[in-house]
Amino acid sequence: MTADAAADDRVDPVLAKVTGALEHAEERPGQHEMAITAARALSEGRHAVIQAGTGTGKSLAYLVPAAMLGRPVVVVTATKALQDQLARKDLPFVVEHSGLDFDFAVVKGRSNYVCRQRLDELASATQPALDLEGVSGPAFAQIGRLRDWADETTTGDIADLNWSPADATWRAASVSSDECPGASKCPRGHDCFAEMARRRAAEADITVVNMHLFGIDLASGGLLLPPHDAVVIDEAHLLEDVISDTAGVQIMPSQFRNAAAVVRRIVAEEQLVDALGNAAQLTHDALAGHVGERMQPGSDSLGWLADLRLVLDECLSVLAAIRADSEDVKQRRLRAQQVVGSLAVAIDVVHAAGDTDVVFVGGTPAAPRLVVAPLDVAPVLRARLWDQRAAVLTSATIPTGLPKRLGIDDTEIVDVGSPFDYEANGLLYCAAHLPDPRADGYRVQLHDELAALINAAGGRTLALFTSWKAMHAAADAVAQRVDVPVLTQGSLPKPLLLSTFAEDEPTCLFATVGLFSGVDVPGRTLSLVTVDRLPFARPDDPLLAARRDLVGARAFAEIDVPRAAMLLAQAAGRLIRNATDRGAVAVFDSRLATARYRWDIVRALPPMRRTRHRDEIEAFLSELTATS
Ligand code: SF4
Numbered sequence: 262m263t264a265d266a267a268a269d270d271r272v273d274p275v276l277a278k279v280t281g282a283l284e285h286a287e288e289r290p291g292q293h294e295m296a297i298t299a300a301r302a303l304s305e306g307r308h309a310v311i312q313a314g315t316g317t318g319k320s321l322a323y324l325v326p327a328a329m330l331g332r333p334v335v336v337v338t339a340t341k342a343l344q345d346q347l348a349r350k351d352l353p354f355v356v357e358h359s360g361l362d363f364d365f366a367v368v369k370g371r372s373n374y375v376c377r378q379r380l381d382e383l384a385s386a387t388q389p390a391l392d393l394e395g396v397s398g399p400a401f402a403q404i405g406r407l408r409d410w411a412d413e414t415t416t417g418d419i420a421d422l423n424w425s426p427a428d429a430t431w432r433a434a435s436v437s438s439d440e441c442p443g444a445s446k447c448p449r450g451h452d453c454f455a456e457m458a459r460r461r462a463a464e465a466d467i468t469v470v471n472m473h474l475f476g477i478d479l480a481s482g483g484l485l486l487p488p489h490d491a492v493v494i495d496e497a498h499l500l501e502d503v504i505s506d507t508a509g510v511q512i513m514p515s516q517f518r519n520a521a522a523v524v525r526r527i528v529a530e531e532q533l534v535d536a537l538g539n540a541a542q543l544t545h546d547a548l549a550g551h552v553g554e555r556m557q558p559g560s561d562s563l564g565w566l567a568d569l570r571l572v573l574d575e576c577l578s579v580l581a582a583i584r585a586d587s588e589d590v591k592q593r594r595l596r597a598q599q600v601v602g603s604l605a606v607a608i609d610v611v612h613a614a615g616d617t618d619v620v621f622v623g624g625t626p627a628a629p630r631l632v633v634a635p636l637d638v639a640p641v642l643r644a645r646l647w648d649q650r651a652a653v654l655t656s657a658t659i660p661t662g663l664p665k666r667l668g669i670d671d672t673e674i675v676d677v678g679s680p681f682d683y684e685a686n687g688l689l690y691c692a693a694h695l696p697d698p699r700a701d702g703y704r705v706q707l708h709d710e711l712a713a714l715i716n717a718a719g720g721r722t723l724a725l726f727t728s729w730k731a732m733h734a735a736a737d738a739v740a741q742r743v744d745v746p747v748l749t750q751g752s753l754p755k756p757l758l759l760s761t762f763a764e765d766e767p768t769c770l771f772a773t774v775g776l777f778s779g780v781d782v783p784g785r786t787l788s789l790v791t792v793d794r795l796p797f798a799r800p801d802d803p804l805l806a807a808r809r810d811l812v813g814a815r816a817f818a819e820i821d822v823p824r825a826a827m828l829l830a831q832a833a834g835r836l837i838r839n840a841t842d843r844g845a846v847a848v849f850d851s852r853l854a855t856a857r858y859r860w861d862i863v864r865a866l867p868p869m870r871r872t873r874h875r876d877e878i879e880a881f882l883s884e885l886t887a888t889s
Contacts, residue, residue, distance in 0.1 A: 272296045273293070276292070276322070276325045282357075287840075291314070291679065292313075292319070294675075295319060295323070295655070296326055299326040299653045306491075309652075309653045310669065310672050310675065311653065314867065315679050321351065321354075323655060327493055328467060330490070333465070333467075333488065335468050335489045337475045338469065339472055343471075344369070348469055365465050366465035367458065367469045368462045368485070370437075373418055373420070374416075376435050377417075377452060380407065380434060383396060383433060385589065394525075395429045396433045400430045407430070417455070441455070441596070442596060472500065472503045473503055473506070480507050482645070491650050491651040491653075492651075494655070496656050497656045498660060500638075501667060504638040505634045508641050509610075510611065512611065514541040516607075517541035518537075520576075520604060521537035523596055537572065544569065545629065548629035548631055549626045551629070552622050552629050553799075554621060554622050554803065555619065556622065556631070558612060558615075558620055563620075566608050566612070570608050581598070618634065618635060618636060619632075652669075657831070658830040659827075660823035662819055662823055681867075683837060686841075687869035688846070689845070689871045690846070690878040692710055692851065698793070698795075707735070710847075713879065716742075717883050717886070718845075719788075720766070721786055721789060722787075722788070722791060723776075724739075725772055725773070725777055725791065727796050728773065736749045736771045743769070745769055750776060758770065777831045777835075783839045787836065788836075788882065789847065790835050790846045792850070795825050795850045795862065798825075826862040826864075829862060833846045845878050
């Protein structure tokens with residue numbers, strides 16, 4: 262029997278058992294193909310990159326082969342929320358219905374777990390010490406509740422709390438990985454929740470982590486996660502950016518403020534705490550005016566880092582000289598040494614940056630950060646991941662060239678499609694008659710066009726914009742010309758914003774790139790998705806600019822077009838969320854109809870019927886409004 266046939270034989274019946282137990286069980290050929298592709302790659306120690314469109318049921322298509330592998334697998338999700346969804350819903354469902362005998366565990370970053378050592382210290386602290394830490398009044402009462410909870414919970418994970426502690430309370434009752442001295446040096450190391458999660462993972466067949474923690478584990482050479490033979494990476498289109506973040510370092514004013522708070526718990530000299538506070542201000546002042554600029558390591562523009570290094574050295578000597586006459590004092594000192602030492606190391610990394618790194622100022626003028634990121638993540642991933650273990654990467658939108666940019670050589674993208682009938686149920690409209698989005702007069706015509714389509718759709722619109730400025734301008738102009746409510750991103754907390762949009766059918770939601778993904782509103786409520794312009798990255802984005810320099814003349818085709826295509830495909834993917842959904846995607850950027858690269862973008866979108874005629878989309882939307 263061939264390996265392919267063996268994978269078919271083994272996966273098929275188990276997947277059928279699991280999907281057959283779903284409330285709305287249905288045959289999904291793409292899910293079947295994905296499960297077999299994943300099973301073959303995992304069992305043969307190879308890599309597979311699978312594009313699985315909306316509705317494929319990709320979680321079950323990779324969880325079943327992972328559970329059947331019989332060797333430890335790490336499953337990587339984009340966010341902690343998706344991590345919790347797998348752990349609370351999908352994995353228990355597979356356990357219950359597959360007949361497979363396997364264990365799973367969840368590992369999160371240390372600051373997600375309540376720290377028993379901190380709770381002990383807070384319990385014995387004097388009121389002046391608590392005041393200094395911002396733990397007084399209501400926060401102190403919450404610490405008491407957390408202590409009671411710590412006696413009952415088996416996880417210590419903040420996601421398992423049924424109430425929300427204030428930020429100050431949780432900051433006082435948890436520690437970051439930069440702060441924790443490690444279980445072997447901590448009196449509560451034996452029953453530490455973060456350590457228990459890691460021990461559970463060491464015993465489990467499947468460990469679920471979020472992509473950021475996975476990146477930190479790779480950067481640390483595998484210090485956080487237990488040994489594993491294979492990985493499954495969901496939302497793999499995000500991997501390049503996350504590895505860029507985690508393989509480098511960042512220096513932010515808030516880190517010095519945090520260091521000052523941790524040092525204040527142990528050091529009596531106000532001067533030292535003030536020096537760290539001043540370092541935070543100095544960092545802010547040195548960076549705020551340079552957001553978006555690249556910096557040369559060793560240049561005068563980074564001279565201020567040497568002064569900060571002196572402050573940190575001074576701090577480390579004072580901490581080393583403190584006599585620890587109690588366990589509490591010893592622990593506070595250890596944690597302060599960890600935090601200050603990590604900052605000193607980060608400064609050294611900036612100084613040591615070389616040709617394969619990019620140093621730049623990111624963030625915003627209000628919250629700037631100095632970033633060192635690898636110019637190319639492929640060597641990091643090749644050495645630490647692809648050469649070590651089998652990997653299945655999946656996403657609804659895999660940009661062309663992603664495997665190559667990630668360093669996975671000779672791997673084709675397997676596209677298992679989507680079970681939805683986009684041709685019949687969706688219409689893609691390009692407003693080809695509008696002027697170029699960079700031309701005068703574009704904005705006024707965009708607003709006219711958007712108001713007309715919203716009226717034709719009876720509201721029910723997710724209007725997406727590539728900038729906040731464009732979103733607010735459109736909301737101001739359009740809200741007066743439509744008789745349906747218009748919500749804007751930022752006007753309500755995100756969960757409330759999305760639930761208000763989903764529950765009130767005519768309501769429209771105007772939003773920016775942050776909501777190009779993550780909006781899942783099936784049914785009549787979302788019948789029209791609009792995008793103001795093709796979502797190209799800013800030409801002056803410092804990290805992308807450095808990567809463009811590396812690629813040379815092919816940069817636009819290899820970097821910019823695939824990124825824009827992926828973002829637009831994600832935006833379009835908000836429309837059809839189940840088999841009966843119908844609706845239209847309208848793009849107010851004529852380049853989608855005229856530019857030479859247009860087919861690279863169109864091919865990345867769901868295969869909807871296409872039109873350039875406004876009367877056709879208006880008729881389509883009016884018919885939807887009348888019949889639905
Ligand atoms: S090892 Fe100690 S300090 Fe670190 S998180 Fe656990 S209990 Fe807290």
